[in-house]
Amino acid sequence: MGSWIIRWNFNRQSYKPGQPALISFWLENTSDTYLHLLDLELEFDFGTYNLETISGMISPRANKFLGSVSLQLPKNIVGRKIFKLKYRMYEYIDGSWVDLGSYPSDKQYFISVYPRPFYRVFVSRGLRMEDRAIGDPIVEMVREWGFETVTVGIEVKVPEEQVAVTVRREIKKADAVIALATPRFMDALTGLWKTLEWAHDEVGITFGIDKPLLILKDETVTLGGLPSYLAISREAPIIEFNPYNMEELRLGLSTIMPGFREWIETKRKQEFLQSLGKILVGGLAVVGSIAIIGGSIGALSGASKK
Numbered sequence: 001m002g003s004w005i006i007r008w009n010f011n012r013q014s015y016k017p018g019q020p021a022l023i024s025f026w027l028e029n030t031s032d033t034y035l036h037l038l039d040l041e042l043e044f045d046f047g048t049y050n051l052e053t054i055s056g057m058i059s060p061r062a063n064k065f066l067g068s069v070s071l072q073l074p075k076n077i078v079g080r081k082i083f084k085l086k087y088r089m090y091e092y093i094d095g096s097w098v099d100l101g102s103y104p105s106d107k108q109y110f111i112s113v114y115p116r117p118f119y120r121v122f123v124s125r126g127l128r129m130e131d132r133a134i135g136d137p138i139v140e141m142v143r144e145w146g147f148e149t150v151t152v153g154i155e156v157k158v159p160e161e162q163v164a165v166t167v168r169r170e171i172k173k174a175d176a177v178i179a180l181a182t183p184r185f186m187d188a189l190t191g192l193w194k195t196l197e198w199a200h201d202e203v204g205i206t207f208g209i210d211k212p213l214l215i216l217k218d219e220t221v222t223l224g225g226l227p228s229y230l231a232i233s234r235e236a237p238i239i240e241f242n243p244y245n246m247e248e249l250r251l252g253l254s255t256i257m258p259g260f261r262e263w264i265e266t267k268r269k270q271e272f273l274q275s276l277g278k279i280l281v282g283g284l285a286v287v288g289s290i291a292i293i294g295g296s297i298g299a300l301s302g303a304s305k306k
Contacts, residue, residue, distance in 0.1 A: 002091040002100065002304040003031045004058075010296040014112040014146045018075035021111065024068040025051075029058045031304075034092035037066070039102075044083040046074060073113060079258055080110045085300055103302050110254065111296070114146030119264050122174035124202040127153045131182050134243050138180060138216060141250050144296070145257040150174065171205050176212035176264050179203050181221050182243075203236075212263045212272075214256075218243055237272070 004027060011022040023042075029035050036057040042049045051069050058064045073081075085105040090097045121142065125135040139149050150156055150170050158166045171177060179202060206213045215238040239256065241249040263272035 001031065002029075002033055002035055002089065003302070004029050004035055004037075004089070005299055005301050006037075006085070006087070007299045008297070010111060013140070013144045013296050014114055014118070015073055016115055017078055017113055018073060020070045020072050022068055022070050025054050025066040026063060027056070027058050027066050028063045029060055031091075032060045034059060036090040036092075036097065037087055038090065039086075039088040041086045042071070042083050043086060044081055046077050046081065078113055078115065080254060081113050082108050082110045084108055089302065089304075091304060100304050105300050107300070109298050112144050112146055114261070118146045118148045119175040119261065120173065121147045121149055122171050122177045122202075122206075123149045123151045123180065124177060124206075125151055125180040126182055127151075131180075134182050134218070135180050137246055138249065141253050142178060142257075145253070145261065167202060168205055171202065171211065172209065174211065176214070176260070177202070177206040179206075179213070179215045181215060181217040183218055183221050212260065212267075212269070213237075214260055215239070216241060216249070 007026040007028070009024050011024075015021050025040070027035075027037055034057060036055075038055045040051040040054045042051065049069075049071050053069055054066045056064060056066050084107075086102060088102050089100045091100055092098075123135075123139055123142070125131060125139075139151075142149055150173075152158065152163060152167050152170055156166060156170060203213065203215070213236045215236060217238055217240050219240040219242055237256075239249075239252065241252070259272045263269055
């Protein structure tokens with residue numbers, strides 16, 4: 001029985017309207033028979049791309065590069081553009097090619113299309129290896145939504161004595177701030193994990209100058225201080241995540257980030273907070289009943305139906 005994995009990779013994390021998007025495909029044959037892929041299509045919510053040049057035969061237990069193709073994005077689209085894959089697979093059985101049929105993907109995927117320049121967002125986060133193991137993947141998710149990210153100590157490096165003034169300057173320059181609250185120490189009295197004071201300070205600067213603010217909090221962390229007050233008073237959205245289930249956070253961000261961008265553009269905080277409340281009631285990671293997976297890299301498995 002034939003089985004395979006199709007992988008693809010877009011050349012950018014986000015595009016601007018009208019820009020060509022280059023996508024590359026690989027086919028891995030995980031079975032012991034020859035396979036042949038044909039009629040690959042990307043079905044976007046604004047139209048279908050027929051990728052006739054992305055096809056080919058592959059030997060058993062092999063991995064093959066199928067090629068790259070440039071997709072011209074329309075000039076009048078913006079936001080999260082959802083797509084599904086569809087293709088036809090043949091298998092070489094007993095001396096002849098057998099049509100296994102058409103395979104539409106059972107999941108939806110998306111790319112981000114936003115006008116330039118990107119919004120500049122200051123990311124408040126820890127710099128230690130433990131923090132970056134969680135923070136780096138989250139920042140990559142944020143960039144997929146048309147943001148240029150800045151963190152003092154990562155994108156912007158200055159001597160220790162200049163850190164405080166540089167943080168204030170970068171927050172003022174940014175269009176918005178996203179704070180990542182990851183665990184740093186355990187409170188001996190409560191037994192709960194807390195984040196460091198720098199997070200409180202940077203949230204305080206942001207709140208003081210009324211910048212759009214989003215707090216992403218490890219579910220094991222208790223915030224305290226101003227971030228805790230902002231959560232109780234609903235002055236700033238706080239989204240919890242499980243560090244062992246980052247895909248759930250990715251799906252959640254796909255629902256939240258369009259509204260966050262609109263808040264930055266229109267300065268209408270209350271509209272965003274009200275819409276976020278409705279989203280949270282309905283569930284972050286589901287649109288309709290089909291999960292939507294984002295990112296510039298994807299994979300899809302398949303197997304013979306015969």
